[in-house]
């Protein structure tokens with residue numbers, strides 16, 4: 001993936017091929033239950049770009065996201081944040097929104113406050129960020145509701161606003177709109193677009209081809225734990241070369257020779 | 261011998277007239293039990309939360325031991341506390357035997373494992389749900405503990421009520437270490453036992469009624485808390 005072709009990008013510092021990846025994986029492997037679930041993944045996430053990860057159910061997308069975010073340790077290879085192993089600095093620079101949002105048993109606002117406190121925000125700045133996040137997610141009216149009574153779409157918006165409130169450099173999203181209606185999907189995509197416009201690097205898993213077309217700068221296509229194909233969205237989403245990606249884009253079922 | 265009907269009427273008369281002896285006994289019972297439950301929560305909540313939220317060697321063993329201690333036989337606890345506090349025991353010089361303090365100690369020993377074990381379970385279940393979010397944010401061990409305790413607060417209220425229910429109805433341990441001394445260590449359960457054996461059924465029955473009402477109130481409390489929790493999507 002080091003040789004991932006580049007193209008013109010709206011983010012000024014990312015348009016040169018020299019833009020060093022902010023996050024890299026080297027020979028990444030993950031084995032569990034005797035199965036090799038992630039195998040030999042080398043990739044680089046470049047700053048300010050939106051990388052979309054696609055692939056079939058069970059391809060290893062969520063695992064890859066968790067490995068990159070440091071939630072699980074690779075059994076092989078390594079993840080590098082700005083050239084160094086993941087540490088506290090990397091943790092504070094990253095945020096993740098899970099496929100099923102995890103809401104604390106507190107009010108909407110207290111959920112924001114908790115995340116901000118953990119990341120060291122306090123006092124007036126924290127209050128300011130809480131208000132901003134509520135406004136961005138259009139949840140002002142629900143600020144004092146228990147977060148867990150919100151609808152799925154509202155919770156997803158809150159989860160995203162909570163992640164963004166901590167001012168991450170990189171944002172991981174695991175199918176953030178998987179169970180949302182079109183209006184909620186649009187709201188989430190708008191938040192992502194806004195974060196990207198303000199310089200946040202985005203790594204997102206999605207099954208939604210339309211969403212990938214709307215949001216992706218780069219695409220990584222996973223197949224059975226390895227990268228089947230990676231490249232700029234303009235290429236990969238129109239003229240994919242690998243079998244699995246081509247079948248996906250064409251809307252066909254890709255059945256592996258070894259399996260069928 | 262009075263008719264059963266007459267005894268019940270006399271017992272209710274004692275309650276309604278605010279009989280001084282009865283009130284003294286009820287107040288001492290509540291003082292001992294509430295003190296013991298408070299102490300048990302002070303020890304058991306952080307202990308249970310730590311075992312439920314932190315990963316450390318021996319954690320599984322502690323969880324098993326806590327669960328086993330929930331079933332401690334009260335008379336054995338009473339005997340052990342008696343031996344510790346008796347004149348010849350290591351804490352003899354404190355002269356605590358046959359005082360309300362001795363009863364509080366015995367009840368605390370009985371209730372703390374209940375609070376700790378139920379807290380551990382509640383916190384561990386919640387931690388399973390929260391752990392990835394916490395890891396993602398980088399939540400440290402102390403904040404993890406306090407956040408889980410706070411988020412489990414409604415469930416923990418029912419834990420405290422369960423501890424209260426066990427302590428207030430307990431008789432064996434407080435009988436041994438308290439001695440059931442009139443005006444000093446006489447609580448509801450020990451009085452019921454004594455007065456019944458003496459054939460003084462009015463007072464025994466009156467205290468029985470009070471104890472039953474307390475049990476009802478505790479159960480109503482648990483149900484109310486569950487209702488609140490469901491409405492606030494706390495489950």
Ligand SMILES: Nc1ncnc2c1ncn2[C@@H]1O[C@H](COP(=O)(O)OP(=O)(O)OP(=O)(O)O)[C@@H](O)[C@H]1O
Nearest residue numbers: 032033037055056057058059060061062063064207
């Ligand atoms: N901790 C684990 N232990 C064992 N197997 C696991 C573990 N985590 C994931 N797997 C397996 O690894 C494979 C990839 O899982 P992953 O969640 O990454 O898939 P995915 O690409 O995100 O799929 P989906 O599109 O359904 O979300 C699956 O077969 C899953 O069962």
Ligand SMILES: [Mg+2]
Nearest residue numbers: 061062063174
């Ligand atoms: Mg997944």
